[in-house]
Amino acid sequence: MSQNKRGSSNQRAVSRRSVVQGAAAIGAAAALSPFWFNIARAQTETIKIGxxxxxxxxFGTEAQDQVRAAELAIKEFNDAGGFKGRKAELLVRDDKLxxxxxxxxxxxxIEKDKVNYVVGSLSAAVQLSINNVTKERGVIFNSISQSDAINEAKDWSKFTFHEAMNPHMTAGAVGRYAFPKFGKRVAFLTADYAYGHEMVRGFQSAGKALGIETVADIxxxxxxxxxxxxxxxxxxxxPDVLCLCNFGRDQVNSVKQATDFGLKETTKLVAPVLLYTARQAGGGDAFDGVIGGTSYYWRLEDTVPTAKALNDKFRAAYGGIVPSDYGALGYAGVKTVLTAVQNAGATDTDKVIEAMRALKYDFYKGPQYYRxxxxxxxxxxxxxxSKSKDMKNENDVFNIVSVEQPDEANLRSCGELGHKT
Incomplete structure (x- = not known):
């Protein structure tokens, strides 16, 4: 065979190999896009929580503590390896109340940042606005602010979870403790929005069985x-009792002015939610003797191991301070969602919903579950x-005088909320 024939034969072989290899490369690229490409990307993308x-x-002080605690839950998740190598990210936004x-x-x-889930809020009205958006777009929302309405069938959806207590259970527990001890003539000083209105209703619902008389709702x-x-x-x-159904800076101002006015001499001051941050801002003298309810107080660490674990991690992360009540809710609200992702073995919304519904958890305060x-x-x-004496340190501002244990009997029934049973 001549040199020219051999060269021509080799060139045809090389050409055929190039065509086959090129076709294989094109086929591989086609296989990767878009389906396999999207899967590969999903396996490396962060899990985003709005x-x-x-x-x-x-309410800025309380909100900032929510962020600190939520970031701690994110850090724990990521330090433990995340989910199949995927890390979590918290996307904080100011809703300006x-x-x-x-x-x-x-x-x-949801639309721009492509978050997987939403956690947050610190207002009864604001959380309903957030919930309207998330349920329309099929995104899980775990609310960490008190509301009765968010549990009602007209506002609720399968994507809606409520990690925070609600006014019916909160005011009810405080009322059941306070009214038999301090008297039945009750006045309300009420912030004129959903939170305040629902707290009054919770007090009155609990007080009805105890024979209270509402002398004013200002x-x-x-x-x-x-x-x-x-x-x-x-x-x-x-009145025997003045219920201060307000929050944040409003609570600080109303307690201080009521104390200065001398109202405590004849009337017991009671708050459905007695804020750790408000007590710190208002001082021991102003808040001395005020009774209230809370989802969390750091002294739970004396009896609840998970409370001590949270407090220790929070102290280590933030210069020795302890988490507030609403801060702890930020931690739990994020942690429940990420735990459900782990338990579901997926980030798919429906699977995470089922995993959240199945949770029996104790992350920071004792046993909890979603009804x-x-x-x-x-x-x-x-x-x-609240106390002003016998304080072990500057954070030791409350005595826990009673604990109402988890009990669905203290909630409005599913039927009352409009849910089919």
Whole structure:
């Protein structure tokens, strides 16, 4: 065979190999795109949790603590290896305590940032706005703010979970403790929005069986600073108990002014949610003797191992401070979702929902679980009393005087909420 024939034959062989290899490469690329490419990308993408809270406004102190604790839950998850190598990420947004702003930020988190889940809120009205967006788009929302309405069938969806306590259980527990001890003539100083209204209703529901008399329900706007016009009216009615159904800076101002006015001399001050952050801001003298409810107080570490574990991790991460009540909710709200991902073995929404519904958990305060009909977290309610003496340290601001254990009997029934049973 001549040299030219051999060269021609070799060139044809090389050409055929190139065509086959090229076709294989094209086929491989086609196989990877888009289906296999999307799977490969999903296995490396972070698990994104949107976290809208009011970083600015009268609840900013509490919101910032929510963020700190939520970041701790993210860090724990990532330090443990994440989920099949995928790490989690917290995307914090300021909802400015405004339902419209919250809806906008939540929509951006879902549409632009492509979050897998949403956790957060710190207002009864704001969380309903967030929930409207998430349920329309089929995204899990775990709320960490008190609300009764979010459990009701008209606002609820299968994507809705409520890690926080609700006003019916919170005010109910405080009322069952306070009214038999301090008297049945009850006045309310109420923040004029859903949180305040629902707390009044919770107190009155519990108080009905105890024979309380409502002598006044005086309402004020969120962010009110001067309560001097209300206090003489309240004092003239001579209530045994004044229920301060407000939150954050409003609670600090109303407690301080009621104390300065001398109302404590004749009337017991009671708050459905007695905030750790408010007590720290308002001081021991102003808050001394005030009774209230809470989902969490750091002194639970004396009896509950998971509380001590959370406190120790929080102290190590944030310069020795302890988590607040709403901070701990930020931790639990994120941790339940990420635990459900692990238990489901998937990030698929329906599978995570089923895993959350099946959770029996103790992350920071004792046993909890989500009730089937409304995804309300069934949990204990702590009754606390503020103190100004015999404090072990600057964080030792409350005594736990009673604990109402987890019990669905203390919730509104599924039928009352409009759920089919």
């Amino acid at each position: 976290f809208p809270v009011p970083l600015t406004g009268p 405004n339902p419209g702003e919250a809806a906008t930020r939540t929509l951006e988190l 309402r004020h706007p969120i962010g009110h600073s001067d309560y001097s016009a209300f206090l003489p009216r309240i004092q003239a009615l001579k 089937g009909c409304d995804h309300q977290s069934v949990q204990s309610v702590l009754i606390i009393e």
